[in-house]
Amino acid sequence: MAYSDKVIDHYSNPRNVGTLDKSKKSVGTGLVGAPECGDVMRLQIEVDENQIITDAKFKTFGCGSAIASSSLATEWLKGKSVDEALTIDNMEIVEELALPPVKIHCSVLAEDAIKSAINDYRVKNGLEPIEMPKSHH
Amino acid sequence: MLKFPIYLDNNATTPMDPRVLEAMLPYFSEKFGNAASRNHAFGWNAEEAVDYAREQIAALINCNPKEIIFTSGATEADNLAIKGVFEMYASKGNHIITAVTEHKAVLDSCKHIEKLGGKVTYLKVDEKGLIDLKELEAAITPQTILISIMFGNNEVGVIQPIREISAIARKHGVLFMSDATQAVGKVPVDVEADGIDLMAFSAHKMYGPKGVGALYVRRKNPRVKVTAQMDGGGHERGMRSGTLNVPGIVGLGKACELCKNEMESDTARILKLREKLETELLKMEESYLNGSKESRLPHVSNISFKYVEGEGLMMGIKDLAVSSGSACTSASLEPSYVLKAMGMSDDLAHSSLRFGLSRFTTEEEVDFAIAHVKEAVTKLREMSPLWEMFKEGIDLESIEWAEH
Numbered sequence: 001m002a003y004s005d006k007v008i009d010h011y012s013n014p015r016n017v018g019t020l021d022k023s024k025k026s027v028g029t030g031l032v033g034a035p036e037c038g039d040v041m042r043l044q045i046e047v048d049e050n051q052i053i054t055d056a057k058f059k060t061f062g063c064g065s066a067i068a069s070s071s072l073a074t075e076w077l078k079g080k081s082v083d084e085a086l087t088i089d090n091m092e093i094v095e096e097l098a099l100p101p102v103k104i105h106c107s108v109l110a111e112d113a114i115k116s117a118i119n120d121y122r123v124k125n126g127l128e129p130i131e132m133p134k135s136h137h
Numbered sequence: 138m139l140k141f142p143i144y145l146d147n148n149a150t151t152p153m154d155p156r157v158l159e160a161m162l163p164y165f166s167e168k169f170g171n172a173a174s175r176n177h178a179f180g181w182n183a184e185e186a187v188d189y190a191r192e193q194i195a196a197l198i199n200c201n202p203k204e205i206i207f208t209s210g211a212t213e214a215d216n217l218a219i220k221g222v223f224e225m226y227a228s229k230g231n232h233i234i235t236a237v238t239e240h241k242a243v244l245d246s247c248k249h250i251e252k253l254g255g256k257v258t259y260l261k262v263d264e265k266g267l268i269d270l271k272e273l274e275a276a277i278t279p280q281t282i283l284i285s286i287m288f289g290n291n292e293v294g295v296i297q298p299i300r301e302i303s304a305i306a307r308k309h310g311v312l313f314m315s316d317a318t319q320a321v322g323k324v325p326v327d328v329e330a331d332g333i334d335l336m337a338f339s340a341h342k343m344y345g346p347k348g349v350g351a352l353y354v355r356r357k358n359p360r361v362k363v364t365a366q367m368d369g370g371g372h373e374r375g376m377r378s379g380t381l382n383v384p385g386i387v388g389l390g391k392a393c394e395l396c397k398n399e400m401e402s403d404t405a406r407i408l409k410l411r412e413k414l415e416t417e418l419l420k421m422e423e424s425y426l427n428g429s430k431e432s433r434l435p436h437v438s439n440i441s442f443k444y445v446e447g448e449g450l451m452m453g454i455k456d457l458a459v460s461s462g463s464a465c466t467s468a469s470l471e472p473s474y475v476l477k478a479m480g481m482s483d484d485l486a487h488s489s490l491r492f493g494l495s496r497f498t499t500e501e502e503v504d505f506a507i508a509h510v511k512e513a514v515t516k517l518r519e520m521s522p523l524w525e526m527f528k529e530g531i532d533l534e535s536i537e538w539a540e541h
Contacts, residue, residue, distance in 0.1 A: 062449055
């Protein structure tokens with residue numbers, strides 16, 4: 001299977017690989033997927049007092065498309081408000097990375113990771129968690 | 138000079154030996170005759186070439202040249218053996234014994250006969266990939282007509298105890314068939330000493346062309362027959378109709394001759410290269426050799442690099458052509474059924490790579506492969522949340538993963 005240039009670029013030069021201090025109140029962490037399924041994504045966001053995402057980091061165990069999806073997600077998250085981040089749809093990731101149908105689950109996982117990180121942040125800061133979409137990755 | 142990408146997927150297929158190609162070429166052009174044409178020199182030449190190939194093949198596996206039935210490959214030979222025995226021996230019984238780690242050509246042929254009312258026992262394997270001989274013997278019933286156990290496995294290379302299996306089959310008067318696609322030409326295979334009644338193999342796994350293979354069918358002690366699965370001109374003693382693929386057959390014959398002459402030196406060299414590859418790669422933390430280390434084909438090595446996903450890893454080693462037990466691309470997202478049958482956890486199966494060496498693999502290539510894999514594994518582990526958790530001493534089993 002041939003990967004798109006954008007997938008290869010994100011895989012070869014992943015943006016924002018790393019770890020944020022998950023004990024901080026301003027950091028939200030999402031850990032989604034399962035080792036048995038062959039992909040696990042951890043996505044973290046740091047949010048400032050104006051609800052703007054100032055930093056985003058990821059680590060991913062998975063195929064090239066999963067790594068690229070999470071790398072792209074961190075790129076998109078930076079500078080967005082938390083509310084804007086919630087509107088990121090997996091199909092935008094599919095489009096941007098030209099993922100084939102068999103890899104759509106990677107984008108779904110990335111969307112889940114974003115929502116899961118936001119929820120962690122919300123709960124930490126005394127807010128109601130938003131409803132998670134049912135994952136079918 | 139290294140030529141990229143480096144081919145280390147020789148269990149999928151091998152490059153053709155130039156000597157095989159050379160032997161084949163005249164049979165595409167000036168010697169184009171149909172081996173079944175009995176009335177002119179074109180036909181006689183073709184028939185002579187086919188007969189010579191039969192002798193070359195028979196010499197490699199120690200059988201009579203008449204016991205070779207040419208097919209389009211091992212898949213067809215597996216189908217012919219299993220379906221053909223099932224039909225031919227219907228009055229004797231309808232039960233077949235095989236193993237869960239067989240090639241799909243065997244497993245799906247067995248599924249097919251189950252649909253026709255046949256009974257199939259699928260033997261489990263242990264963590265090394267070996268079947269249990271006691272379980273095999275216990276599975277035999279008065280209805281059992283065939284035991285089908287592969288010689289060497291295509292994913293991990295484990296070699297089954299062929300002589301012990303055939304002794305059990307003999308004792309109970311059951312036919313023994315072996316899919317020896319990965320073994321013929323790589324390790325000594327002797328249908329007499331090994332007690333094999335039917336055996337499938339293919340040219341393209343031993344430096345021959347694609348599209349040609351054979352089924353060995355024993356003619357004496359006992360005389361074995363299979364019902365043809367294709368109707369037509371009654372070629373190959375009525376067991377496989379269809380005009381013979383003369384150039385392909387010439388190639389298979391030549392490939393067998395070369396393997397017979399060079400197996401010993403090839404194996405010694407390949408084993409040294411594999412030893413180097415394995416020693417170096419297994420020096421990496423949390424890397425594991427899959428399958429039996431001892432009872433194994435010399436040219437395959439299956440290694441899991443824990444906390445790194447196989448398909449992602451393959452993308453990182455784009456200068457190497459290998460294969461992975463990860464089936465991230467399959468609709469089911471299921472990793473290798475062979476590794477799973479050996480009791481391996483899904484995550485470790487997802488993390489596996491299969492390296493297949495060949496007659497043409499050089500030490501320089503192996504050195505490059507070692508460095509390339511090490512670099513990619515290290516890079517991906519730095520990117521892996523599982524590796525980070527492992528390093529922090531977090532038990533991954535303790536985490537509630539979101540199953541789907």
